[in-house]
Amino acid sequence: MGFLTPINLLWLGGSLALLVLIYLRARARMTVDVSSLMLFEEIGAPVVRRRMLHLDALFWLEAATLSALSLALAGLYLRVIEPITTHRTHALIFDLGAAMGAREGGGSRLDAARAQALAIVAHAAAGTRFSVTGYDLGTHGSHAASIDRRATRAAIEELVPAAVAPRAAALKAALIRAREAAQIDLFTDHAPPPALVADVIDPARLNLHLIGTPAENLAVVSLDPGTPGIRPGHCVIRSFAQHPMRSILTIESDRGERLNFPMIVEPESEVVAPFGPLTRGGLVHAHLATNGDALAADDDRWAYVAPGDAKSRALVLSPDPTVRDDLSRILLGINQNLTVEALAPAQYKKSNDQKSYELVVMHDAYVPGLNAPATLLIYPPPSGAGIVRVGRTLGAIELEDRRESDLADEALMLGRAREVLLPAGSEVIAHSAGSPAQHRIALVAIANDGEQHLGVIAFDVRHHLLMNPDDLEALLLTVQLVRRLTAPEHLRVVNTASYVTFQAPGGATVVEPDGIKRKLPADTSGQVGFMAMSAGRYRLSTPAGESSIYANYFDEDESDLTARPQAEAPALPATAIAHRSEPTAAGVMALGMWLTALAMLTLLAESILLSRDWWSRWTARHV
Amino acid sequence: MLEARAFEPEFLARLDRLALGIKRARTARVGQRTLGRVQGIGIELENFKNYSEGEDLRFLDWNAFARLDDLLLRTYRATRQVEVTLLIDASASMAVPRADDKLGFALLLGAALAYLGVNENDAVRMISFGIRRGKMRLDRSLVCSRREMYPQLKPFVNGIRPEGATRMTAMADELLAQRRSPGLIILISDFLVEPSDYENALSRISAARHEVKVLHVMGERESTGDFHDRMMRIRDIETGEIRELAPGDDAGERYRRRVEELAERLRDFCGRHAITYVRAFGAGNLDRIITGELPRLGLVV
Known part of the structure; x- marks a missing residue:
């Protein structure tokens, strides 16, 4: 049998292997690369009829019993993650800008934020301390970190949106305040700049809840x-x-x-x-x-x-004709119904002493006994002007950088000014530059002289100071002061976020547009003040009578509700957030008892099966 | 390679009468795209109007007041420049089917839109994205803001190679971590990802106040489906997952229905979120897409 030589057998084996490879290659289907299997989901797969394992219930029960007992003896355990519930702080920060008051469905965006926050509080582990902070122009720490859930819920319910645009600095301050918290939940209708968040806290600790859907306004x-x-x-x-x-x-x-x-x-x-x-x-x-x-x-x-039914008259007295001209133009710009008489002080004494005026403006001069409910003294003369006493004359003075004005990056250098000593209860609107500890003088002020309103501007306005665009701040102060002097005492129109002050030595009561009543104590100068944070009418009651303040609101960014993020964006269900954010510790759960119980159950099931077989065989034998 | 056409003079000449349509950025520049007049702080004086109480006194014209005795407010045209970002999906799925040259088609469209942007002196840049070595990588081109700079995009466009998986949420995170000022973002992709992934990504980009436009690109063969074999094995180019396939007589119909269903879902999402959606299926339809579909849907005007 020369055919069965080892060499021939090797050749035979090699040929067979080659045949098998060729056969497998012929059977193999070509693999086609596709961009995604998603496109083929509705096309059927070949039906495969192949059984790899025989189903024998007794075998599998015995295998399960042995496996369970083996694993129990080996000491199988599970590593479990348990939440740590002690000394954990959770900060809830709410955007209280105007856009959070936008109506959606049955409530406002702030209502939606409240609902999410209350769900987080409800699902939090026992012992979690919650703090509640709102921000608009500044931060409002309405609730310090506490485990008192009722107080936390009450603090959340008390939040109200303001009619102002929230400041980034306020958000930053709120985040700084919450810096120590293990978890920070921010409820807002627009995502904060990532750089701002990263600058203050670890962004991983911040859960951002974007509230609201695009709305029309x-x-x-x-x-x-x-x-x-x-x-x-x-x-x-x-x-x-x-x-x-x-x-x-x-x-x-x-x-x-x-x-x-x-x-x-x-x-x-x-x-x-x-x-x-x-x-x-x-x-x-x-x-x-x-x-x-x-x-x-x-x-x-x-x-x-x-x-318009009563034509008002104003008198401008100044020794300088250019100042008279400038002041007359400004008065007419403020009120076109005004009839302005501009005279040198010497001319006035000769003829016009019996007329009544709505406003008298005196620059570097003082004429006593004029019949006007409002008087504006500009650069009053060294000899004094009624209840205003005048001190030394300064060569040049610098106007303070006023916080409410973003016009001047640097303090404005004015010309000459005179130090004025104002009566008690005067309201100083602008000082000269310097810290309060330094010797600062009042540059713009308003005072009451009995029934008469008195405004004082201590700096000189010669050489077209009020018309020079570089000295715009001086003009703005003048316009503001004239408006205060000529407006009715019981009525003011302001923008929201303005600080409104009134002379009320005995204190006052203010009723806000939403009906909330607050008492305002007077400060040492006899003034009361409040920040108008809601749009609408504020009613201020003082012993002298009632005044109305109307606050106007408009902010382009806050009013534009069309570009707000969608509710489904990154917001997570409250429960998921609560679970995700818990700090955890690893623990061990032994499974020996459970495995032993499983082995006993499988043995019991096997016994039942065996008994049933035995019974069926026994009955078959005996029928 | 289709992207080479993007720099041919004949092709560019046909684009010269078009301009990008921009809504949300609300630029107030003079030109075809002026959709709304926006007053802002700028250099270019636009008009005068009467002063009313509560308006910003910074804009009062005191010289006019001195001459005319009337308080007039100067209004300016905002001079903010719109940033246009073209996001090109450079994942591996853009490379198949090879005969469709889907990536080349996407790059051609992207480059054409970039050309429209630089024609209006907008700051335009192209960004390709894809997973590289397990991490989302965004490759950025130069920022071009003048027409003469457009050829400088050529090395970038020619250098993009499809690779890795598509992760749009990761792309959005990476993008928003670095960008700050809102602008126009045009996303060009085949969107062959889980809908939740692109929905999340588009929501985040919109939430950052960007105006978003979506260009859904698919190849000719890929969008129509053609099955000759009775049995076949297909492999997902991005995940490597393999699936056996037994196409029946109605397989082509089912495939096209599935493609339509995926595209419809994307279009529906975009419609609900004020995102412009343009379907660009098949490079053979390039002329119709650029001169017909893009203007019709407002992506260009």
Whole structure:
């Protein structure tokens, strides 16, 4: 059998292997690369009929019993992660900007944020300490870290949105305050800049809850009441909507005039609605009524215009004709209904001593006995001016950098100024530069002289100081002071986030637009003050009478609700957040008992099966 | 390679009469794209208007007041420049089917849109993204803001190689960690990922106040489906997962239905979130897409 030689057998084996390879290669299907299997999900796969294992219940039961007993003897255990519940702090930070007051469905965005926060509180482990902080212009630590759940819930419920745009610095301060917390939950309607967060805290500890869905909004941007009987007014409306919106603009004055303008506002547009001229003036209120408008705070705006039925007169006295000219222009710019007489002080004494004026402005001069409810003294003479005593004259003075003004990056250098000694209870609006400890002098102030309002500007306004664009701050202070002097004492129109002060030595009570009443104590100078954080009417009651303050609100970024993030973006279910964020420690759970119990159960099942077989065989034998 | 056409003069000449459509950034620059007048702080004086109480006194024109006795407010055109970012999916899935040259098609569209941007002097950059060695990597081109700079994009466009998996959420995180000012972002991809991945990514980018536009790219053969074999084995180019396939008579119909279903879901998501969605299936439709679909859907005007 020469054929069966070892060499031939090797050749035979090699040939067979080659045949097998060729056969397998022929059977193998070509593999095609595709971009994704997702595209083929609806195309069927070949049906494979192949059984690898025989199903014998007794075998598998015995195998399970032996496996369970073996694992139990080997000491199998599970590593479990257990939450640490002691001394854990959880900070809840809420955006209280105007956009959080936007209506969505049945509530506001802040309501949605509250619901998420309350769910986190409800699912937190026992012993967790919660702090609650809101931020708008600043931070409001309404609730320090505490394990008292009831107090935490109450603090969350007490949060209210303000009609202001939240400041990034306030958010930063809130994060700094929460820096020690193990977990920080931020509820806002727009994501904070990552760099701001990373600058203060570890971003991994921050759970961002983006609240709200894109919403549509119309806003009253500005209101110019015009000049009664002379110049028409106009109201500017901005649409932050993706669709045309029907709305009715109502212009109403407190002297009985009422105008309605139905309109369709195009998406993402600005509408200028002219009206008037009004016949009587007074407090003018613009109200925008729109279906589907998400934010109510920017739907109202107020402005005050001096009534046109009584022609007012103002007197400007100055030895310098250019100053008289500048001051007259400024007064006419503020109120076009004003009749301004500009004279040198010497000329006035000769002829005009019996007229009554709404405002008297005296520059570097003082004429006693003038009949006017308001007087503005500019650079009062060294000999004194009524209740204002005048000290030394300074060659040059620097105006302080005022916090509420972002106009000047550097302090403004003014010309000459005179040190004035004001009566008690005066309100200083601007000082010279320097710290309070240094010798600072009052540059702009307002005081009451009995029934008369008295304004004082201590610096000189010669050489067109008020018309020089580089010295704009001086002009702004002058305009502000003239408006304060000529406006009715019981009525003010301000923007939200303004600090409003009143002279009320005995304190006052303020009723906010939402009906909340607060008592305001007077400071050492007899003034009360509050920050207008809501849009609408504040009613201030003092022993002298009642005053109204109307706060206007508009902010382009906050009113634009169309670009807000979607609710489904990164927000997690509250329970998931709570579980995810717990600090944990590894633990061990022994499984010996469970495995032994499993072995006993399988043995029991095997016994039942065996008994049933035995019984069936026995009965078969005996039938 | 289709992307080579992006720098041919004949192709560019056809783009010269188009401009990118930008809504949310609300630029106020003069030109075809001026969709809304925005007053802002800028250099270019736009108009005067009467002063009303509460308006910013910084813009009062005191010289005019001195001459005319009327308080006038100066309004300016905002001079903010729109940043246009073109995100190109450079994952491995863009390389198959090889005959479709899907990546080349995406790069051609991306380069065309970049050309439209630099034509308007916008700051334009292209970014390719994909998972490289287990981490999301964003390759950035130069920022071009003038038409003369457009050829400088050529090395970048020619240098992109498809590789790795697609992870859009990771891409969005990486992108938003570095970008700050909102602008226009155009995402060009085949979107062959789990819908939750691209939904999450698009939501995050929108939430950062970017205006987002989506260009859904697929190859001609890939979008139509054609099955000759009765039995076949397919492998996912990104994950390596293998699946046996037994296409029946209606396999082509089922495949196209699935493609339509995935595209419809993406289009629906974009529609609900104010994101412009443009379908670009098949490089053979390039002319129709650029001159018909893109203007019709507002991606260009």
